Amino acid sequence: xxxxxDLKSSSEQEKLHPRVMHSLHPEKVELFKSLEGWAESTxxxxxxxxxxxxxxxxxxxxxxxxxxFDEVKELRARAACLPDDYLVCLVGDMITEEALPTYQTMLNxxxxxxxxxxxxxxxxxxxxxxxxxxxxxxxxxxxKYLYLTGRVDMRQIEKTIQYLIGSGMxxxxxxxxCIIVKLRCKL
Ligand SMILES: [Fe+2]
Numbered sequence: 001x002x003x004x005x006d007l008k009s010s011s012e013q014e015k016l017h018p019r020v021m022h023s024l025h026p027e028k029v030e031l032f033k034s035l036e037g038w039a040e041s042t043x044x045x046x047x048x049x050x051x052x053x054x055x056x057x058x059x060x061x062x063x064x065x066x067x068x069f070d071e072v073k074e075l076r077a078r079a080a081c082l083p084d085d086y087l088v089c090l091v092g093d094m095i096t097e098e099a100l101p102t103y104q105t106m107l108n109x110x111x112x113x114x115x116x117x118x119x120x121x122x123x124x125x126x127x128x129x130x131x132x133x134x135x136x137x138x139x140x141x142x143x144k145y146l147y148l149t150g151r152v153d154m155r156q157i158e159k160t161i162q163y164l165i166g167s168g169m170x171x172x173x174x175x176x177x178c179i180i181v182k183l184r185c186k187l
Contacts, residue, residue, distance in 0.1 A: 024111040032124070039123035044049030047130050056141035061148070072148055079149035087151055090142060097139030098161045102169050104132045109171075 022031075061071035107128045108114045115125035146152050 004154050030113040030135055036123055039127065043127060044123055047127070049135070050133075053134065053137070056137055057142060059141055060144055075145075075148050076150055079151055082149075082151065087146075087149075090146060091152055094139055094142035094146060095157065095161055095164060097142060099164045100135055100139060101130060101165055103135075104128065106169055122146075140183065 061068050061075060065071070113122075113124035113128070115128050116122070117125075119129075120126070146157070147154055
């Protein structure tokens, strides 16, 4: 867990990243409001129903089956041949995927499209929640796969994820650059 002394005070954070109360001009907020009908009829139908999406379990040994341990053995035998740099890429990807709470938070700081209630019926709110739910499968699959391989230090990875989410992220939307405030990779 991050020690309190590791974290910058809120006034120090304010100096580094001045708070943006309104990231969009009112006329642009109005523009997004006027696009809600379009988002509802054009964007939302692109979302795949849950039953048509793959789930992490579709690609992992089935824990309720009798062959579970054999399947895990096979998975580990295949993973034993993976070069270290493949695993480094997978770990990096998995950690990024696992910081999904940060990305959802960032999306909900945006004027005009934020999910005002956490269960808003606006198409932007529905889109953000559904995108988050779809993305959540990626980290789940990678996490369980890497755990089963036995090739990586899961505890260090878990600590890194905790640091990453706890540190948060600052996005400068005006120049479309995202800055990770403090990413303390301790792999
Ligand atoms: Fe993803």
